[in-house]
Amino acid sequence: MTDQFPAHVVQAFRGSRVLITGGAGFIGGHIGRTVAALGGHVRVLDDLSGGFAENVPEGGELFRVSVLDTATLTQAIAGCDFVFHQAAMVSVPVSVEHPAECTQVNIVGTQNVLEAARKARVRRVMFAASAAAYGNNPVLPCQEDRAADAWSPYAMSKVAGELLCQTYSRNFGLSTAALRYFNVFGERQNANSAYAAVISAFEKALRAGTRPRIFGDGGQTRDFVHVSNVVRANLLAAASPRPLCGEPINIGTGIRTDLLSVLRHMAAALGCPADAEFLPARAGDIRDSVADISRARELLGYEVTIDFAAGIRRMFAAPAGNTSALVSR
Numbered sequence: 571m572t573d574q575f576p577a578h579v580v581q582a583f584r585g586s587r588v589l590i591t592g593g594a595g596f597i598g599g600h601i602g603r604t605v606a607a608l609g610g611h612v613r614v615l616d617d618l619s620g621g622f623a624e625n626v627p628e629g630g631e632l633f634r635v636s637v638l639d640t641a642t643l644t645q646a647i648a649g650c651d652f653v654f655h656q657a658a659m660v661s662v663p664v665s666v667e668h669p670a671e672c673t674q675v676n677i678v679g680t681q682n683v684l685e686a687a688r689k690a691r692v693r694r695v696m697f698a699a700s701a702a703a704y705g706n707n708p709v710l711p712c713q714e715d716r717a718a719d720a721w722s723p724y725a726m727s728k729v730a731g732e733l734l735c736q737t738y739s740r741n742f743g744l745s746t747a748a749l750r751y752f753n754v755f756g757e758r759q760n761a762n763s764a765y766a767a768v769i770s771a772f773e774k775a776l777r778a779g780t781r782p783r784i785f786g787d788g789g790q791t792r793d794f795v796h797v798s799n800v801v802r803a804n805l806l807a808a809a810s811p812r813p814l815c816g817e818p819i820n821i822g823t824g825i826r827t828d829l830l831s832v833l834r835h836m837a838a839a840l841g842c843p844a845d846a847e848f849l850p851a852r853a854g855d856i857r858d859s860v861a862d863i864s865r866a867r868e869l870l871g872y873e874v875t876i877d878f879a880a881g882i883r884r885m886f887a888a889p890a891g892n893t894s895a896l897v898s899r
């Protein structure tokens with residue numbers, strides 16, 4: 571059930587204690603299952619505002635509070651080796667509607683996690699950063715050395731989180747890794763939110779026999795990365811012998827795929843027509859995005875082990891061969 575991991579990762583997690591904030595969510599839930607399968611003890615701190623208790627692995631403990639509850643955070647983090655900080659207000663539009671709440675949860679919450687981790691002397695904190703930091707950067711692939719270009723409160727809060735990680739590493743010797751996720755997809759992603767990620771929204775519509783909605787002409791491209799690669803990046807970062815200090819590290823595939831290709835591919839896999847309902851492009855949506863993953867390769871030994879087609883197969887649990895018609899560029 572877990573993918574193969576290098577020996578040093580297996581060793582780092584056997585008998586380890588980890589705290590996953592946002593561990594009842596999509597990505598945090600996958601991290602939790604994998605850590606548990608490797609023999610680690612999992613604690614989850616999640617207010618269940620967007621997650622589900624079922625995502626906590628068997629034997630794991632759930633602290634059902636916000637990252638703003640510092641007393642419980644201190645309890646939950648005590649004795650932990652690693653922290654995977656995934657909890658956040660995750661929606662760009664919601665962050666535009668509620669910027670102050672976004673600052674509280676995403677910036678003050680991250681500060682709280684780092685402060686608790688410093689006091690508890692954890693070995694390393696992995697922070698869920700975001701490709702939103704690149705904004706409308708026209709130079710592709712996105713490289714971490716480019717200045718951040720945050721447009722939404724969400725993007726700003728994720729850049730602030732990276733800076734907080736660097737500040738804690740530089741001043742207090744707390745090792746931190748800021749992993750800039752691109753467009754993550756996979757099993758158990760929540761398709762029921764109004765702000766569902768595109769692949770889970772496509773899947774839900776196709777399975778219901780309705781036309782998926784595309785904002786714009788569908789020619790926009792993204793770097794879609796299956797969640798198992800993101801889990802792998804997190805575990806590699808935790809176990810890395812390198813002295814990581816919050817420098818941003820892209821986690822994607824290095825391949826960009828347009829939405830029409832995604833739709834064709836998914837429809838072919840499910841054996842249904844690839845008809846979309848086209849709506850006007852949304853203000854603020856970027857046109858193209860793709861990661862340069864050289865830094866992840868160099869610092870973490872990261873490689874993409876599940877490509878887009880294999881990721882979709884896992885999502886649909888369909889036999890191999892159904893999904894080989896992907897057009898990507």
Ligand SMILES: NC(=O)c1ccc[n+]([C@@H]2O[C@H](COP(=O)([O-])OP(=O)(O)OC[C@H]3O[C@@H](n4cnc5c(N)ncnc54)[C@H](O)[C@@H]3O)[C@@H](O)[C@H]2O)c1
Nearest residue numbers: 592594595596597617619620621636637657658698751754
């Ligand atoms: N999914 C992506 O494509 C993507 C891309 C870039 C970055 N990220 C980041 O990765 C992380 C995980 O995202 P996800 O896709 O799993 O989202 P998700 O919504 O499935 O998970 C987020 C979890 O955080 C919890 N949460 C929210 N506010 C909280 C609070 N105040 N205190 C405690 N828990 C709280 C939610 O209940 C949920 O379980 C987030 O930080 C997100 O910003 C995700």
